[in-house]
Amino acid sequence: MNKPTLIFSILFLLQACSSPKQNKDNEEPRVDEVTASYRTTGSVERLHDEVNQLIPANAQIEILAEGFTWSEGPLWLAEEKMLVFSDVPENTVYSWKEGEEKAIYLQPSGYTGQAPRAGETGSNGLLLSPDGKLVLCQHGDRRVATMQAPLATPQATFSTLADNWEGKKFNSPNDAAFHQNGDLYFTDPPYGLPKQAEDTTREIDIQGVYRLDKTGSTILLTDELTRPNGIAFSPDYKTLYVANSDSKKAIWMAYDVKEDGTLDNGRVFFDATDMTAERKGLPDGLKVNPNGYIFATGPGGVLLFDPEGKHLGTILTGQATANCAFDDEYNYLYITADMYLMRIKLQ
Template sequence: MLDKDFVVLDERFRRYAMGNVHIEKLWTGSRWAEGPAYFAAGKYLIWSDIPNDRLLRYDETDGSVSVFLAPCNNHNGHTVDLEGRLISCEHRGRAVTRIEHDGSRRILADRFEGKKLNSPNDVVVKSDGSIWFTDPTYGIDGEYEGDFAISEIGACNVYRIDPVNGSVSAVITDMVRPNGLAFSPDEKLLYVADTGLTHKVGCSPDIRVYPVASDGRSVGAGRRFATCDAGLFDGFRVDIHGNVWSSAGDGVHCFAPDGTLIGKISIPEVVANVCFGGRKRNRLYICGTTSLYSVYLNTQGALRPKV
């Protein structure tokens, strides 16, 4: 029997929600939990507590939670690159940075065409080593998650950092507030959430999907993939079957590759982001507003295709 927190909206969801599996509340005490990233070699997860200006670390081996980095320039989203290094979106730093193998911080991007970035929000690394990130204004809108400032760019875009020369190019410029993003398992599609409803009345709370060009450096015209029926989408991940597991106001929403909402996982807090982890990549970590949750699923997080 499925736990009551698994909400089946389409029979396809039953394949992924296993019986006798329950939502686990692992830790609480943050102000705004975000940006989870899993390190398989160390068996731990890191995530942001943005207003408290710290990164937290959950150790799978003993369930302990500790401070990974503080202060941290109000980190938001994270990912792990091809060499196992942490890539971070800094609100207060207004930059995408990387923690090197020796522990030093390196700025990968902090400007576009000579102007300061707004406040990088979420980030993903493609199999060719390129780094794609979103740049809304949430970190400069006030003093709570960063430092107040006026946008120099005057727009909120999705950018790509070239893995060879480090150049920054705008790949999506038609969104109000681009937020979470992820590639399909074959990297032929790029999904991006737009949370522009926070700033523009009537902006549809969508995840949009863009075809990736054959050269892997740009995208074509986007289309609506899904619309949120509970709050806003934020961060999300894609599994090996191409399903999109997204944050929402009432928990986690699961969308089939055709865009159908097939199920939900109810969480008693607004969810900001999720991440697959665990030894088999079948444990979904969930960042609620104040807490870290997890649940085991009958699927696995997608791996980057080999190049």
Template sequence: MTQDLYDIRDPRFLDCVVIYAGMEEIASGCRWTEGPVWFADQDLLLFSDIPNDRIMRWVPGQGTSVFRQASNFANGHTRDRQGRLISCEHGSRRVTRTEADGSTTVLADSFGGKRLNSPNDVIVKSDGSIWFTDPTYGILSDYEGYRAEPEQAARNVFRLDSTSGALASVVDDFTQPNGLCFSPDEKRLYIAESGSSHDENVPSVIRVFDVAGDRLTGGDVFCTIDNGLPDGIRCDMNGNLWSSAEDGVHVFSPDGHCLGKIHVPQRVSNLTFGGPRRNRLFITATTSVYLLYVAATGAQRP
């Protein structure tokens, strides 16, 4: 029932959602869904089923099929400015680009002469630079990758220059950095701290940084997730931040105030906006993917 779907904390939440819209399960039968990315020009959604080592494809009116298997335990995805798929691979501990002919180009697999941990989530800035997080989830066990000892001294957030190929650490003080997204004007970068997954003393927060070219400053706590932890995050065109959580999707105003929640039947890992008008919210949640029409418009252009 739609009245059980929404938890309204602030009247502004009503400008974000279609209060009478219901949620639809569009894919199921996975083990842990992640990394949704919308391809507007092809009218399809790609998402990861990490433990099953595959990337799935969902097409409106056609349903779900396998896009790639094996996927090197791919997790997060995005598109670059040329429309190519950018992927974080746990198994190979690298970030790759899928070319138009289907071949794969390795963009980053090491830093300082040592292997990356397990790239997790990735975004592309309007200047073409690629930003990604590198926690250790893919090497903690053989469930979402291959068990290994980390070679990096920190769990970094990286910036990859698309022209020179230079890789630089822009943040190194997270326990486990996870989802990340830019504000609509790209003046702010939000990064989720998901370290409470293995250490209850780590706060379940999203931090915000000021962006100045290829550098970040600040890093204050933007908001706290009060049920579970933040994983994937996205902004809408009004600057509101949409975050995954244990009980669904939490929506925060640009000043960090919780406007409301969208309750989801399963633990949410990630989300993205899509559809012709970027007003469809695709939610990856444990074994399924859900679709919900919203009043907001996604800031990230697919």
């Protein structure tokens, strides 16, 4: 082989090796680029220049792990430099660390009974209590519970924080947020109930938003939402945001938080009902950054809102997207989207 032919062959091989993986399956995300570490997918829709203050112009959505049935509830553990997240139907919490493969962190995570049980039994929302313990919204056990073991050595041993309202067992607590005073606010849609036996196992007819106060009392705050889901506070804790995962009324609500912990002045923060016809997903999990900007999973991926409810743009994942979480320094947004764990760089 002569020298020009050799050079041409080497260049051809290099080009072939660097070509993006082709999408051969509609269920697989379209891969736009292959980085040294992770495949990338999707794009960022920038409706207003303000998005550039949140997400760098060259930021890409990285696929960190995959193969889950329905990923949910991401939570960054700062001391462990690790993300944990739920796979709800598989009754498992997984962990992910930079440079390592996904691993089982906790199993079972949401249903600790022995008898087989239908429905989505695992944990959903995950968060840390004010004293640093892992708190889980457990679909299968129909409660909000605390893991008794340390974060570094997880074990499936739990203590109940709340499992009923007025003596009636919850449907399936979904997501939660702590107020700065230690009160726990959480949502209770029916997603975790066995569908074929829902009429016989369900004890509460409403879909409520509740508050567990420091005395251990559970108070119903509102039952006006058909499918309350994600929940988060503004940075000053004066506003509570709640997602409603209903295709007929795909909205986010905002409520004033009164001094006694109850809610007032409920209003539609953003209505995405018309968007559901064109894009996958419904209002689901949400987080708020220190400047009051809302990152809310919904139709298309993760919608970005300013504190007044202006839709600034969307992180388009190409998947039905469940939830998101920041790391402790707000460098990255981690995203659970159907069978994938993703992330994107932040400003």
